[in-house]
Every structure is written in structure tokens, then in C-alpha cells.
Amino acid sequence: MAASPYKHLYNTKRWYRLRHYQLTDTPLCAMCSRLDKxxxxxxxxxxxPHRGDEVLFFDPKNLQSLCKPCHDGAKQQLEKSGTLRGCDVAGLPLDANHHWNRL
Structure with a gap:
């Protein structure tokens, strides 16, 4: 697999500070929290996804804190297929776009 053309954005002081702030401000995984974990x-x-857009890349409102398993699993699946499988502890679909969640 080829290296990301946006990799240089992750090697900046600005990103390290923003990442540190995000994980300090919200230290728990957002996806696990929806499952009461x-x-x-x-x-x-x-x-x-920023796709190299530096404004979107450095926008703190475009960040969420995740654990590595959620980031590498469920989040990647969501980006590739457009759907998020599974349900929360109440039995409601995790996917915000599921028709049950549009009531």
C-alpha cells in the first residue's frame, strides 16, 4: 500500500498539539461510550475525512477521540461502506443514518 500523500500533515507541531488537546479534553473512546463501555x-x-484539506484537517470540531480498535475497525468500515454495523445497549442501530434513528 502506498504512503498517504497527506502524511506530512501528521508530522507537524500544530497536529501534535491539536491531537494532545483532543485526547486530553476527551480521553474516552466516543464509539465505545455509545456502547456504555x-x-x-x-x-x-x-x-x-480531510483528504488533504488543511482547514478540515486542523479543525478541532472535526475531531473525535477513539480507541485504536474502533478507529481501525468500525470507523474504517464506516468510511469504506458508508454504514456502521451494530447496535447500542438500547438495541438502536449505531449508524446515525439508519432509518430507525431518523424518527
Whole structure:
């Protein structure tokens, strides 16, 4: 697999500070929290893929804290297929776009 053309953005002081702030401000995984699981977050994840857009990349409102398993599993699946499988503790679909969640 080829290296990301945006990799240089992750090697800046600005990103390290933003990542540190995100994980300090929100230290638990957002996806696990929806399942009532308490899991430390280790990844500052871009909610909307930035695809090299520096404004979107450095936008703190576009970040969420995730654990590595959620980032590398469920989040990647969501970005590739457009759907998020699974349900929360109440039995409601995790996917915000599922028709049950549009009531």
C-alpha cells in the first residue's frame, strides 16, 4: 500500500498539539461510550475525512477521540461502506443514518 500523500500533515507541531488537546479534553473512546463501555482513547480521529484539506484537517470540531480498535475497525468500515454495523445497549442501530434513528 502506498504512503498517504497527506502524511506530512501528521508530522507537524500544530497536529501534535491539536491531537494532545483532543485526547486530553476527551480521553474516552466516543464509539465505545455509545456502547456504555469505558475505553481510553488513543487516536484523534477526523470525523469527516480531510483528504488533504488543511482547514478540515486542523479543525478541532472535526475531531473525535477513539480507541485504536474502533478507529481501525468500525470507523474504517464506516468510511469504506458508508454504514456502521451494530447496535447500542438500547438495541438502536449505531449508524446515525439508519432509518430507525431518523424518527
Amino acid at each position: 469505558v475505553t481510553p482513547a488513543t487516536v484523534a480521529d477526523h470525523i469527516k
